[in-house]
Amino acid sequence: MAYVTKSPWVVHYDGSSCNGCDIEVLACLMPMYDVERFGIINTGNPKHADVFLVTGSVNEQNKDVVRQIYEQMPEPKVVVAVGICACHGGVFRDAYNILGGVDTVIPVDCYVPGCAARPEAIIDGVVKGLGILQAKREAMVNGAKAIPAEEEAPAEEAPAEEAAAPAEETAEEIKEEGGEA
């Protein structure tokens, strides 16, 4: 097993989010969910990060920032779009300055729906991202080209109402993971 899945360091960028998803991302780090027990650390530094969490949609002003953070991250890396705004623009989709979801600027590996995305759903998204991270690492070792993001992505652009559904199953997954740790 690649060690990259045992210590995924996260860099979190707030696009033009309403802060709802940001607070949920931070809630994952709090004692209640404590993602550090899986080795997940919120680094503020893209150069140390493996997982790029983006909340909020991408607009004309921050598209370069998102792209630059993505480019500064060393391979293997995954991008997780957190919240419906990051997935596809959400209620801001038709605003004149909004480009849409994060995937309009950088390849996204995992979509976490919800408004705001629940902490369980975010953790589930990151855990799914870890599988992709592992595949990318193996591709790196084998010298093959990294698997294109579109093929691997679960692409579950579900509406916000379904956000509670993945939470049920993730609770169990978290327990299992917690037991391992």
Add this chain to the structure above:
Amino acid sequence: MVIKVISVIAYLVLAPIVGCILAGLDRKVSAKMQRRVGPPILQPYYDVRKLFEKEKMAPTRYQDFYIIAYLVFLIGAGAIFFAGGDLLLVIFTETIGAAFLVIAAYSSNSPYAEVGAERELLQMMAYEPMMLLTAVGFYMFHGSFTVDDLVKPDTMAFLPMIGLFIGFIYILTIKFRKSPFDLSMSHHAHQELVRGVTTEFVGRTMGWIEVSHWYENIFLLGFIFLFFCNGTVWGCVIGALVCIAAYFLEVFIDNSFARMKWQFAFKSAWIVAIVLGMVNIFILQLVF
């Protein structure tokens, strides 16, 4: 001679293992203090293994050289210490190693790393006098700078050198990069200056820095051990226990205090060195 070789090899092999476990316990205990579950004990090992799996990426190709030099000098300092060499030589070798880390940070040309490097230099100025005074204190008390002589004396140096001991614990907070004084590089991510001196180090390079921290922490704890050596087994047991207690005292301090400005770190470290260190040395001069 054989014993020296064995102890150096033991240091080279065991120091990263013990250092890694101590770092893991540090994170676990910190998590418990914050009422979290915390990562597995071996998490620092997983982190380093992961860093070695990452893509190579560097703003300048010389920085790897500087970081390897940092690692080599720190291992060298520890090796001299555990071979029973000169305490002053240990301190100077360790300082050269620290200087290489500063150069590496400067070479990256990143504003965060540069500010971190400047603060690292200030920290070196802050802790260096106390480290030297500790070595001087050992010389005053035992009449030798050589670690070989310091591990088998007749009397325990702890009580006569208690001022130097407290002063050394004080600067250990700076050396371990614990909270009131983690100005140049915080172990906790997403805090000061992005990641301070290590901002631009990616993957493998960052992994080497973590490994050198493990080596460094072990031989710094070795200094504390020297305070308790009195030639008997009990001295060694007390020394080892105090080393562990000192480490977790630093973890406790880390979790209890907010970060101070560099002015405070600098002034307080020098005041501690002058008041506790110098007074203790005067007493050693007058009494012993």
